Amino acid sequence: MTVPLFLGNTYLFECLAQVIAQEADEKGMYLVLDRTVFYPQGGGQPTDVGTIECNNRVSKVTNVRKDNGEIKHYLAEPCADYFKDMNCLCVLDKDRRILNARYHTAGHLFSTIVENLCPELVAIKAHCFPGEAYVEFHGENACDREALRSNMETAIASDLPISTFEMSGREFEQKFYKLPYPMPAHDQFRAVQISGYKPIPCGGTHLASTKEIVSCEIGKIKNKNGNLRISFTVI
Numbered sequence: 001m002t003v004p005l006f007l008g009n010t011y012l013f014e015c016l017a018q019v020i021a022q023e024a025d026e027k028g029m030y031l032v033l034d035r036t037v038f039y040p041q042g043g044g045q046p047t048d049v050g051t052i053e054c055n056n057r058v059s060k061v062t063n064v065r066k067d068n069g070e071i072k073h074y075l076a077e078p079c080a081d082y083f084k085d086m087n088c089l090c091v092l093d094k095d096r097r098i099l100n101a102r103y104h105t106a107g108h109l110f111s112t113i114v115e116n117l118c119p120e121l122v123a124i125k126a127h128c129f130p131g132e133a134y135v136e137f138h139g140e141n142a143c144d145r146e147a148l149r150s151n152m153e154t155a156i157a158s159d160l161p162i163s164t165f166e167m168s169g170r171e172f173e174q175k176f177y178k179l180p181y182p183m184p185a186h187d188q189f190r191a192v193q194i195s196g197y198k199p200i201p202c203g204g205t206h207l208a209s210t211k212e213i214v215s216c217e218i219g220k221i222k223n224k225n226g227n228l229r230i231s232f233t234v235i
Contacts, residue, residue: 010207014089015090020032038071052088101212130234142228148218162195166189179201
């Protein structure tokens with residue numbers, strides 16, 4: 001089981017780790033570490049990339065995925081060197097991590113503001129990849145673009161603090177609200193909360209403040225199959 005250091009600190013861009021497995025599958029050669037700063041693609045957020053240095057060899061990490069508790073760090077090129085049980089240095093692409101965190105945080109802010117402006121809309125899906133980001137809501141009522149833009153600008157400029165916490169599904173629903181999707185009743189899960197807005201279950205990387213989003217532009221707003229999809233771009 002890999003310790004996910006990224007859950008505790010978005011701004012931790014490197015760490016020392018030990019290689020506990022070196023394998024290959026259909027995606028290529030990968031390393032499994034005892035701890036990592038690399039975020040594995042999932043939850044609407046793209047993978048971190050960077051490098052892993054073992055035994056004076058620097059390998060590019062181009063893809064990171066989670067599989068049954070293991071976080072697999074896929075290397076750009078297979079190598080004959082055997083790294084198992086060796087110590088290594090993991091270094092993220094810092095700019096990509098921060099850009100991904102800006103998009104992911106903006107997606108959460110975006111969804112809560114839309115739900116506040118239009119209570120009949122419920123966020124059901126978020127895709128926060130740069131250049132193709134959107135939030136999808138159940139419901140077809142249009143949300144006023146100008147009101148949404150104004151509220152986003154105000155929230156970003158207000159430098160609202162962002163925090164994370166863990167609790168069980170039952171505790172969450174008793175304290176906050178009933179989730180529109182099933183969560184384990186007794187298992188602990190992580191949630192993110194932007195200041196006074198409602199918290200949302202999420203295992204992604206987030207900024208410390210809404211001010212770090214900098215700016216968010218509203219894109220296309222369209223209805224499809226009973227859902228409303230609103231695109232956005234962090235600029």
